[in-house]
Amino acid sequence: MDNTEEIVKSLKENVSKMENKDFSMYFFVMDTQGTPVASISNIYEHVKVLNELGYKAFVLHEKNDYVQKQLAFITNWLGGEYSELPHASIEDQSIKINATDFIFIPELFANIMEQTVKLPGKRVVLCQSYDYITETLQPGKGWYDYNIKDCITTTENQKEYIDNLFNNRINTRVIPVSVDDTFKKPSKPKKPIISILTRDQRDTVKIFKTFYIKYPHLKWISFRDMRGMTKDVFSKALEESCVSVWVDDIAGFGTFPLESMKCGTPVIGKIPNMVNGWMNDKNGMWVDSINVIPDLLSQFIQAWLEDNDPSEIYDSMDLTVNQYTTDIQRQKISEVYSELVTDRINEFNTTLEKYNKEENIQ
Amino acid sequence: MESNLTVIMPLNSLSDDNKNYFANAIESVSTQKVLPKKLFIVIPKGSDLKTLIESFDFNDDIKTILTIIENDGETDFCSQINFAVEKVETEWFSILEFDDVYSNIWVDNVIKYANSYSDVDIFLPIVLDVNTENQFIHFSNEPVWAKDFSEKLGFLDNDALLNFPNFQVSGAAIRTEAFKTSGGLKGSVKMFFNYEFLLRATYYDKKIMTIPKIGYKKVNMREDSLFWRYKNTEGEIIDPVESRFWYNTARKECYFKTDRGIKYETENV
Numbered sequence: 212m213d214n215t216e217e218i219v220k221s222l223k224e225n226v227s228k229m230e231n232k233d234f235s236m237y238f239f240v241m242d243t244q245g246t247p248v249a250s251i252s253n254i255y256e257h258v259k260v261l262n263e264l265g266y267k268a269f270v271l272h273e274k275n276d277y278v279q280k281q282l283a284f285i286t287n288w289l290g291g292e293y294s295e296l297p298h299a300s301i302e303d304q305s306i307k308i309n310a311t312d313f314i315f316i317p318e319l320f321a322n323i324m325e326q327t328v329k330l331p332g333k334r335v336v337l338c339q340s341y342d343y344i345t346e347t348l349q350p351g352k353g354w355y356d357y358n359i360k361d362c363i364t365t366t367e368n369q370k371e372y373i374d375n376l377f378n379n380r381i382n383t384r385v386i387p388v389s390v391d392d393t394f395k396k397p398s399k400p401k402k403p404i405i406s407i408l409t410r411d412q413r414d415t416v417k418i419f420k421t422f423y424i425k426y427p428h429l430k431w432i433s434f435r436d437m438r439g440m441t442k443d444v445f446s447k448a449l450e451e452s453c454v455s456v457w458v459d460d461i462a463g464f465g466t467f468p469l470e471s472m473k474c475g476t477p478v479i480g481k482i483p484n485m486v487n488g489w490m491n492d493k494n495g496m497w498v499d500s501i502n503v504i505p506d507l508l509s510q511f512i513q514a515w516l517e518d519n520d521p522s523e524i525y526d527s528m529d530l531t532v533n534q535y536t537t538d539i540q541r542q543k544i545s546e547v548y549s550e551l552v553t554d555r556i557n558e559f560n561t562t563l564e565k566y567n568k569e570e571n572i573q
Numbered sequence: 574m575e576s577n578l579t580v581i582m583p584l585n586s587l588s589d590d591n592k593n594y595f596a597n598a599i600e601s602v603s604t605q606k607v608l609p610k611k612l613f614i615v616i617p618k619g620s621d622l623k624t625l626i627e628s629f630d631f632n633d634d635i636k637t638i639l640t641i642i643e644n645d646g647e648t649d650f651c652s653q654i655n656f657a658v659e660k661v662e663t664e665w666f667s668i669l670e671f672d673d674v675y676s677n678i679w680v681d682n683v684i685k686y687a688n689s690y691s692d693v694d695i696f697l698p699i700v701l702d703v704n705t706e707n708q709f710i711h712f713s714n715e716p717v718w719a720k721d722f723s724e725k726l727g728f729l730d731n732d733a734l735l736n737f738p739n740f741q742v743s744g745a746a747i748r749t750e751a752f753k754t755s756g757g758l759k760g761s762v763k764m765f766f767n768y769e770f771l772l773r774a775t776y777y778d779k780k781i782m783t784i785p786k787i788g789y790k791k792v793n794m795r796e797d798s799l800f801w802r803y804k805n806t807e808g809e810i811i812d813p814v815e816s817r818f819w820y821n822t823a824r825k826e827c828y829f830k831t832d833r834g835i836k837y838e839t840e841n842v
Contacts, residue, residue, distance in 0.1 A: 398689070399689040399690070400685055400686060400689055402718070402726070402727060402785060403718050403785040428709075428711060428712060430719070431712075431715045431716055431718050431719040431722075432718070433718070433719065433720045433726075453785075516699060516785065516786055516787045517676065517678065517786070517787055518678040518681075518682070518786060
């Protein structure tokens, strides 16, 4: 059997493997050292759904000790069904990447994109935060320089940004984030508590201190910093709160406000640099500057204390969040990953055709 | 949605100057999103207040729920309430002073919170305290929602009361049975009867929660009101020393369910 026959045979085997879902998908995650990060949570969601759809998807981490440390935290944070998902470690060097396999690399890790150039599998960027794209990219380099041509992101606005940044040389698909049923409306009336999540903790301090200085008669209203909570505690806190505050200038998607909406908790938020597609003038109180947030909070609280908060906002919140259900995300995951697989099969078939043509010519 | 609540308004006199207050108080009952089941106005037996009250042009809602009750016993504020509660047939009652008003959401919220917190015996409203010019002074009953004020956020307990006495009972929805088994209000404790009652209620394991909604507006220091008289009327003035005496008395008497009729004597101070 000459080399061409071997290649043809191998290509046919690859096509067959892919058609039978006999390949692996590796999703690289960073070790957050116990800190809950929405983007990691979303990756775990993809891995979970893909396994349920019959794919062999793995969470790929760098160090072996991730299993001892981070996984215990993942159990607390996301629940046992997530920590029990298949995991693989780069450090133990037991992974063999085949041509049929996929590696999904977060946008932040341009160094990994570079280091994995020679691997035979298909590499795809999983971009959840457009703001980090250029963070580790070498000047003048784009993802295509590392032979990466595909990307999955979470919003149409981020897709547009990526298309524009890389001059339409990356094929970007969108899978929105979902808000699962851990987040729900409370069975009891809400409490005078303000949930607050800001990317920069100084903003949290600034907002609550300003609020208490300007509105001392509302000093009894508690702020709850939503950082570092397990998912159950986080969702429970959001459920109880009568209003939430969100400041994240570089948010790619904005999971927190949607989680808040699902809990029936109106959001006062600063409009991020990239306006989120779900944001409209009815589903929240969106402002341009954090300086007005304490005033808006005071107005909202006063109205809430009098049962005079606008009912339209609650209706609008429901409409918005109903577009981000786990069923919708699951459907989208199924479609997008299926497309990636089909594209890969087509690549193999194209190469196969090329060899078949050469054989016919000979 | 139906309420199971009786509003009790004690009334000893009603000068021409105060008729507006009274009319506003009654209107605040009639404009409730959910009407109370009954409205009791308690007056001293034989007074001409009955004729005066009947001369007001109440709307049909008020006419349907209003009962004027004549009290032939003591007619101080606490005795009027205790007397009226004996006539209450609803699960809950609430005290409305004639110079105060409910917000129109109050009864509605009592129903909602009673459904959600079925073990609570007293629901305090957030009270909007205003002066006679209707200017905001401060809130009352709200500290229970401040972090670490009490053991459980939103609830008033005995330890918290021992540290902070300023809570208002007027406007509260009180479970009738819990009030009776706690012993009612004690008029002898003077200006600290509210405090003594709440201390006693928590001591006897009654659960007290503040509904985080503005449910009641209280006019402070209206001329000729009880607390105004304690400050201004010759013969009724309570000085800081006596005030301290009644405060301490409230803290001691709360262990007793009956009113032991403590008297102020300087040697007791």
